[in-house]
Amino acid sequence: FNENRAVWQHLMGDDVWRIDYQMAPDADPAEVSRESVVRERLARQFGADCEVEIVWVGPYAYRSECIDRMRDGPVFFMGDAAKVVSPFGARGGNTGIADADNLAWKLAAVLRQEAPASLLESYHEERHEAARENVRVTARTARFLRPADGAERVLRSAAIALARQHPFARQLINTGRMAIANPYTASSACAANGGRPVQNVALAWADGSAGTLNDLLAWSGSRLLLLAFGPLGAPALARLRSLSRQAPVLCVQVVERDGSAQATEHVQDAACRLRAACHLPSIAGGWALLRQDSYLAAAGDFIDGALVQAVATALGLNRATHAEVTA
Template identity: 55%
Template sequence: MESFAFAPAYELPAWPFVPPPELGHAKIVRHPIVIVGAGPSGLTLACDLAQRGGRAVLLDEDDTVGVRGASSRGICYAQKSLEIFERLGIYERIAAKGITWSLGRTFSGEQEVYSFNLQAESVSRQPPFINLQQFYIEWFLVERILELGLTDVRWKSRVTRVEPLSDGVRIDIETPAGNYTIEADRLIDATGANSPIRTQLGIDAHASRSTDRWCISDVRFKKPLPTERWTWVDAPFNEGRGVWQHLMADGVWRIDYQMPEDCDTAHISRPEVAGARLREQLGPGVEFEFVWIGPYGYRDHLLDSFRHGRVFFIGDAAHVVSPFGARGGNSGIQDAANLGWKLALVVQGQANDALLDSYDAERQPAAKENLKVTSRSARFLAPRSPAEHTLRRAVVALAARHPFARALVNTGRMSVANDYPPAPQLPEGARTVQNLPLRWADGRETTLMQLLAEGTQCLGLWLAPTRAEARTAMDATAALPLRLLAIGGDSGLPALQADETLVRHLGLRDAGSFVLVRPDAYRAAPLPRATPDAIATALRTALALDHHAP
């Protein structure tokens, strides 16, 4: 039997445990924000708050990133997440280290039945996708958080108990140096799919009954393969089940093999078994070495509400979806970006606490949509009834000959930024705004994310207002977190060039039309003909400043 070589293990960074100041003191200290869990969503939130000048305590059980042994987790980061990372100051590191791609191919057997190129639909400075091992994302976020210097990162700190209070949360913490208790005005649970906080509070996650099983093989080849996402609906080299093939950083390919639900996870992960699968796929002459092999299984779940009093759930603690289309980790990162600016403004006294209710009102429907989309992909890849098997066979057969059927080949609808439904703070609903390259009137370059990185404020983008309108609007919004910018014209406001792509993307039409861009780069309050009073009212609505508690 052939033996297979393993590459040297990754050397992950480790940070020291520092005894917290509360240890050994009877008085319980209160912090404005405590985040539990240093995965992608928790780290993104901590970094987002620090970028806005906000302080937080971040607790994590470990002292490193990823999982010891460098197991393969999230790898595919979508454009919206990459735009968030530009605002947070780590995008250039991600782009330099990761693999940029936009082309995907889907096969049935050896026949290509569907392909896509997402670049054609983009106006963003960021590409549709970058593949990068999750621990690198976490690594870059930790270093950026430490650079910003406002987050108290506490490693080797395990939360053993939470107690909701009328005005906050009490948290018991276990460390190598002893146990202590703190309080938080608001607690954010980013502890992942098996959240102990959620379990302790008795919150039902509505987990699915069946478990989808996969075996991941991270492989480095001597001869490079094309930098494309390849998927097989019914790979002949995997007993007619699905296979994914992605390139990551360091020349490592992640190949996911779908397994039977009742498989022996230890057996399918043995090097000789995983190696035999690769030989079946690639043939005897392809030289490779393993980086990591391991089983993967998931049950999807979705909380009824992402806010429970002073406790907020983000990322996998709030929702788990199947990995098809990279909608899991990206959604958690976008949870953090949605919540971060709202927490910052509420803590600073610039927005009403009711604004925090909009986190659930926006992100829960987004998670529900992602769950619906990925569940359809899961059923296509693993049909559970004769009718579903018949449908898939028909779709695959038709796709080989007819263009209309190719869009029905569902190996994962790739992650996109979710629109938000109408709500008290969003009477018109909201949709994302891409990170457009922009120019100031004098020709200097900037981007939307660079504008949003400068403080926590909404952008008021106004097409060619008059000088009188601009002066009155400045007065009407002087006490509000708003940066008014003109697009073209001679209003006396800081002005961007009236680029056709920008105007069309924002939905602006005639002179005087206006749109509010929130700190998370979502478009709200489109005004066909803006007045200073209408702008002030739209902003106060967006920040829940006129909310009256029942």
């Protein structure tokens, strides 16, 4: 019913179906968007007696482009102004929001003079890596759906033919890979074990009432959130108090399993969900430093100088020192 070209359909809010028809390369966008032409196409797919209320019709073309730099002085590029991707896997709008999420807390920290302006450079480092990856993934889907002649077309035809009978080939059918929170592997604001998204999980507040990691992040306001797992001795408690006095960091002890709290500010996590969400190994102890955009800045074993270094890195202070030294 669409001359062997692709059709996507999915149910959206308000019980509205969105149906995307791939047009012939030489189709006239104005002509194919005319209501009578649209109704004729719908009748071919659903039958002439199917009643349809048309909410919106709009032609669009795939575009795949990425800016070279996400920042030019005081101007930050985000969303579609920074990159445009083919609409597969919901990577356009979602990653635009992630751009804003990434920059917002950094701008706030700089404006409050809690971090140097050089922290803002990590916006480009992190979100440009994400933008390039999203362009790559969506372009690959676009090529699967509209392959070039030769090897691409042979691979696609083989995958579709095999998928009818062989489950392994179904994984090769690429109609879109859903958006993810992209990892940051080359950020000057993250430690080597950081730059990974942290999933929102359930926890219990000190009084036993239900909460979530997002609630904890909201509580920390504009500060970094340090989660210290397991029992804490007096020296560690003193260092955490000192850290939260001297840096924009909210320190919270995570009491796991049937442990007990030593810090006033603590949460309970009997099932060790927070530890898993923070990508920590399943042995006792350790800490995780989280940013306002729900990314792990760093993780470590002991409340010592490495933690102080991690806080400095997350706030762009090491980068500033480095720039000053090399200037």
